[in-house]
Amino acid sequence: MCGIVGYIGQKEAFPIIIEGLKRLEYRGYDSAGVALFDGNNLNVCKTKGKVADLEEKVNKSIPTHGNIGIGHTRWATHGVPNDVNAHPHYSNSGDLVIIHNGIIENYESLRKELTARGYEFTSDTDTEVLVNLIEDVKLKENLKLGKAVQVALNQVIGAYAIAVFDKNKPDEIVIARLGSPLAVGVGDNEFFIASDASPFIEYTKNAIYLEDEEMAIIRANKDIKIRKIKDDSLVDPYVQELQMNLEQIEKGGFDHFMLKEIYEQPSAIRDTYRGRLLVKEGIVKMAGINDNIERFLNADRIIVVACGTSWHAGLVAEYIFEDIARIPVEVEYASEFRYRNPVITNKDVVIAISQSGETADTLAAIKLAKSHGAFVFGVCNVVGSSIARETHAGAYTHAGPEIGVASTKAFTTQITVLTLIALKLAKIKGEISLPEFRHHLQELELIPEKVQKALESEDHIKMIANKYKDVRNCLYLGRGYNFPVALEGALKLKEISYIHAEGYPAAEMKHGPIALIDENMPVVVIATKKGHYEKIVSNIEEIKARQGKIIAVVTEGDTNVQRLADYVIEVPETLECLSPLLTTIPLQLLSYHIAVLLDKNVDQPRNLAKSVTVE
Numbered sequence: 001m002c003g004i005v006g007y008i009g010q011k012e013a014f015p016i017i018i019e020g021l022k023r024l025e026y027r028g029y030d031s032a033g034v035a036l037f038d039g040n041n042l043n044v045c046k047t048k049g050k051v052a053d054l055e056e057k058v059n060k061s062i063p064t065h066g067n068i069g070i071g072h073t074r075w076a077t078h079g080v081p082n083d084v085n086a087h088p089h090y091s092n093s094g095d096l097v098i099i100h101n102g103i104i105e106n107y108e109s110l111r112k113e114l115t116a117r118g119y120e121f122t123s124d125t126d127t128e129v130l131v132n133l134i135e136d137v138k139l140k141e142n143l144k145l146g147k148a149v150q151v152a153l154n155q156v157i158g159a160y161a162i163a164v165f166d167k168n169k170p171d172e173i174v175i176a177r178l179g180s181p182l183a184v185g186v187g188d189n190e191f192f193i194a195s196d197a198s199p200f201i202e203y204t205k206n207a208i209y210l211e212d213e214e215m216a217i218i219r220a221n222k223d224i225k226i227r228k229i230k231d232d233s234l235v236d237p238y239v240q241e242l243q244m245n246l247e248q249i250e251k252g253g254f255d256h257f258m259l260k261e262i263y264e265q266p267s268a269i270r271d272t273y274r275g276r277l278l279v280k281e282g283i284v285k286m287a288g289i290n291d292n293i294e295r296f297l298n299a300d301r302i303i304v305v306a307c308g309t310s311w312h313a314g315l316v317a318e319y320i321f322e323d324i325a326r327i328p329v330e331v332e333y334a335s336e337f338r339y340r341n342p343v344i345t346n347k348d349v350v351i352a353i354s355q356s357g358e359t360a361d362t363l364a365a366i367k368l369a370k371s372h373g374a375f376v377f378g379v380c381n382v383v384g385s386s387i388a389r390e391t392h393a394g395a396y397t398h399a400g401p402e403i404g405v406a407s408t409k410a411f412t413t414q415i416t417v418l419t420l421i422a423l424k425l426a427k428i429k430g431e432i433s434l435p436e437f438r439h440h441l442q443e444l445e446l447i448p449e450k451v452q453k454a455l456e457s458e459d460h461i462k463m464i465a466n467k468y469k470d471v472r473n474c475l476y477l478g479r480g481y482n483f484p485v486a487l488e489g490a491l492k493l494k495e496i497s498y499i500h501a502e503g504y505p506a507a508e509m510k511h512g513p514i515a516l517i518d519e520n521m522p523v524v525v526i527a528t529k530k531g532h533y534e535k536i537v538s539n540i541e542e543i544k545a546r547q548g549k550i551i552a553v554v555t556e557g558d559t560n561v562q563r564l565a566d567y568v569i570e571v572p573e574t575l576e577c578l579s580p581l582l583t584t585i586p587l588q589l590l591s592y593h594i595a596v597l598l599d600k601n602v603d604q605p606r607n608l609a610k611s612v613t614v615e
């Protein structure tokens, strides 16, 4: 969702801010803007469209000189995407300027009160209300900016990450967060502000992550003072050393981040199991599980909460936890779970899965589960993210930054972590024999090279993509462990090519979707050798009998399905429970190539955001 960048120090602010905004483009946005202070004047420029459009407009319309500035990419919530609603927003006096990520829920009542007091609004945004509330408090009570921000935020209901600047106090920026991430890069006599560390990674490896309900006053050449917004207590800044490097957030010769991330999967999966999967010793080592083993062993059930692709990874986990570890699992959309008054007890273990670690619904589901005494375990990719901090314990996926909005390596590395957990619990519970356990570990260790092999089908898949790029609809079918893969394949196609696609358990086809099948309907069927093979071959026969076009993902060397399908894509053989790690690869490549052939914006599909920090 919205992205925030700011700079205060000795360097020219504009290049840092504009490049930083480009790094945050992956979050999803529809307009952008900057405010730069040139020593005398505060210059603001904003536009609907891309950061490149903003750069062009800034260069034509305002001075770019100055050592202090803030920049923003906006994903519209209140008000359509246009130049006026884009951030930054001024206060009525023109003294204060703000950028904001999040939603102020009580903005309408605040707006009414401010209007009654003579304030005027030019945009439809909640953000313009907030900056005027800050100004109103500041003027009424004759407060400094930091204090005024604090008082105003205590009147606000909602979520925010903000950066505010006062042109009459041009040596400081005030920032605050509640529910939306905010990081501060600490350089030599300079500070960088951003929604994540990617905009400042080449300048400093030292970062402070603001916690919820904290604010900070950042002064050029001086220091950063962090306070609790509610009780005004001072907080010691905790400076972390970042592990991320520049290479990880660049395309590295690939046309798109999505393709780079698809190809990173062999190494990402290896990074996920490194130090955890000890094949020789026959051990799965995971501190987060060991330290809380009683909670897992005494659990009545595991509830998985997640959204989107992470929810699909949760469905795969349901199969493996029940099949191998014999633990009952329920998989919940976090957005439904949080609002449907679910039965949760202190005998439940909740696993929250999230790439970004910032998804608002997942975060709320975690808070709800905790309030009922459940033990909450996080599976996140982004280190130090809100979900990673909000959970009792967890395991990182270590996939490295995922920039493409369509999740790829996040999915396979989430499945890898969840598989490790299931195997570990199965062994401790005695649900798996030692030889079987070792066999599973050996097979899991081989997955990266098998993913590499699966990637070799790219040219063949590109040819298939060319055949089907103009279809309006597409069905994806799978059974057992590969049913969630069918859902994930359909989601990938929908989100980046805008082709309508549905995933179904193959046997459900007869209960409705079969009516859609005719000679114009491509059906992608996951038909690997292990796991209901004969049954899925029957489903393929049924599609063929109705002239449907069949694209089958099969186990290497399968000739049976080849006879029936229009196209087959082979993946190496593995254990049934590990097959999603391989069968998902061709589906990622298929959706990628269809979207490229249709000339869609693969990395930043319309309307979508990488991390969904609002409901």
Ligand code: M6R
Pocket: 307, 308, 309, 310, 311, 353, 354, 355, 356, 357, 358, 359, 362, 405, 406, 407, 408, 491, 495, 608, 610, 611, 612
């Ligand atoms: O960061 P999270 O894993 O919590 O994100 C959840 C979904 O928003 C995400 O998986 C989304 O569905 C992706 N665009 C799918 O490719």
